[in-house]
Amino acid sequence: MSNAPKSLFQKVWDAHTVRELPSGQTQLFIGTHLIHEVTSPQAFAMIRELGVPVRFPNRTFATVDHIIPTDDQSRPFSDELAEAMMTEIERNCRDHGIQFFGPESGAQGIVHVIGPELGLTQPGMTIACGDSHTATHGAFGAIAFGIGTSQVRDLLATQTMAMAPLKVRRIEVTGELKPGVFAKDVILAIIRELGVNGGVGYAYEYAGEVFDRMTMEERMTVCNMAIEGGARCGYVNPDQTTIEYLRGRRFSPSEDEFEAKAAEWLALASDEGCHYDDVVTIDGSKIEPSVTWGIHPGHNLGVSEAIPGPSEVPDDDRAGVEEALEYMDFSAGANISGIPIDVAFIGSCTNGRISDLREAAKVARTGKVKDGVRALVVPGSVAVQKQAEEEGLPAIFTAAGFQWREPGCSMCLAMNPDKLQGREVCASSSNRNFKGRQGSPSGRTLLMSPAMVAAAAIAGEVVDVRKVATED
Amino acid sequence: MSNDTLIKIEKIDGRGCVVRGDDVDTDRIIPARFMKEVTFDTMGEHAFEDARKDAKGEHPLDQERFKGSSILVVGQNFGCGSSREHAPQALMRFGFQAFIGGSFAEIFFGNCTALGLPCVTLSPEDLSAVMDAVELDPEQNVEIDVQSSKVRCRAGEFEAGIPAGTRKMLLEGSWDATRVLLEAGDQIEQTAAALPYVQLPA
CATH class of the missing domain: 3.30.499.10 (Aconitase, domain 3)
Known part of the structure; x- marks a missing residue:
């Protein structure tokens, strides 16, 4: 060796x-x-x-x-x-x-x-x-x-x-995220930067100050969407945050062997000076709350930006942008902020964990779901559901007009009865905005963070969550 | 598919069908609502269902001129998104035996290989030439030569990309992996026993 x-x-x-x-x-x-x-x-x-x-x-x-x-x-x-x-x-x-x-x-x-x-x-x-x-x-x-x-x-x-073994690309996100910017925005920014097929053949190693500070649930949100950037696998090196998360869980090592295991886990982190096939650096302080406007997760932009037109993208992307604008029935040059929504979905393996529901609930406290908007909150698991109940989150959501549901994948891919109808537009905390993804062949999906979804549900349109006054 | 016989895939030929566009995802190839089945039997009926309904008979899979084609010619990043094997199963059961494209999403590519469906890539220029040729004259024979890594049609002979390992598996008939993996025998348990978190089954 x-x-x-x-x-x-x-x-x-x-x-x-x-x-x-x-x-x-x-x-x-x-x-x-x-x-x-x-x-x-x-x-x-x-x-x-x-x-x-x-x-x-x-x-x-x-x-x-x-x-x-x-x-x-x-x-x-x-x-x-x-x-x-x-x-x-x-x-x-x-x-x-x-x-x-x-x-x-x-x-x-x-x-x-x-x-x-x-x-x-x-x-x-x-x-x-x-x-x-x-x-x-x-x-x-x-x-x-x-x-x-x-x-x-x-x-x-x-x-x-x-x-076949994969190459490894280290993606360093430096600096500090601005308030109102979440893990979901980080992965959307990474996909926007590297493209939906930029990760083919790679494992993504996520690193840098932004990841060092993230909770395990935030890291899961980023790793979850590696495949949306074409990478089959993405990971974060284990650290003390990882260890503390695992302490005392049902299948975790028992108390008397835990510290020894923890030391083994920490030693697995990539060695200083190891070989990377590629290194990419992204300035985390420049990431905005992000929203998708098109038909794949790479079609995303900051909430203050305008929807691009075919002339503003490289030649290879032109046909895709035209197809996306036609399907979404959006105009190039229009602001993404202000686009009306019909449905709001909070949940999925990307953003259906307790911290996601807490962030959404903070926003839900500030108002009522707009008349005519159907809003669903679907916990990712029975454990998430129970924790949310202990914290009184279902009452906050239902008081604001959200439906509080049982755990499952639900409207992320609509293999159960939770589906979009017709041309409905859904603000969704899930991971894919493909054509027909949410159960209606002509339905439209706008991906965003759970807090942004909650804000959209209340406003009835895409809004910048940073403009919503939450008690923090 | 029986594991007792090795099926070597050296060459596939037949008529082509062209589905243009990049980033065609597996939700589009087989919408999730049709996966509510415990077998793959019905998948072929729903290949590209929503896109075909939307195109009202004009989708390439419904065009008379492409009827009976066995090679699907596609754009970049074909098969991105979900890992569902239902996608290649749907296309295989519809009648396709191989794919020529600009590039393929990784899981889709692996799923196709596991089913013995070669996915080969061409440079953008060559792909464009093949697409144009097949659309102009859908009756022509399109050939994927796995042995020599070539695509041939009336537009000419083109260098095709196919990873060496995949090529070998297709040529040797070891693409149906279970049998090959089983040959490792006790080596599997030996590897497992050395891992700190695995206990061998009782």
């Missing part, structure tokens, strides 16, 4: 390498495999057909999030297809001895919310899930990948997958 300085990515990759495959790819051991109801049933069918068992049922954990209703969760679900998917994951977990965090477990929630809160996500792990937002877990200094169903099959059968 060489003593050359290594990045965290390299250390974790090396520790999990089973062997080099004849193709030149690496056979990588995945320590924690998370599954949910949408991308796993076909994989279980495939291993049944192959006649192989689940190799590491003790390192496979399941929940239900995508299809679960957020109004009435009593069984059977009113949607027969949703009920069939639920029954299938229950059966598969039972048959293979996999721990299932369903609603009755008291620990159900969006897979990328419950992993961290249960302490299943720890520094130095490899984690995979049939969901592209798996990079969320990188906030802990884990290497976490979104995968397709064939790879879910590979993991069930072997707990390994074939993968």
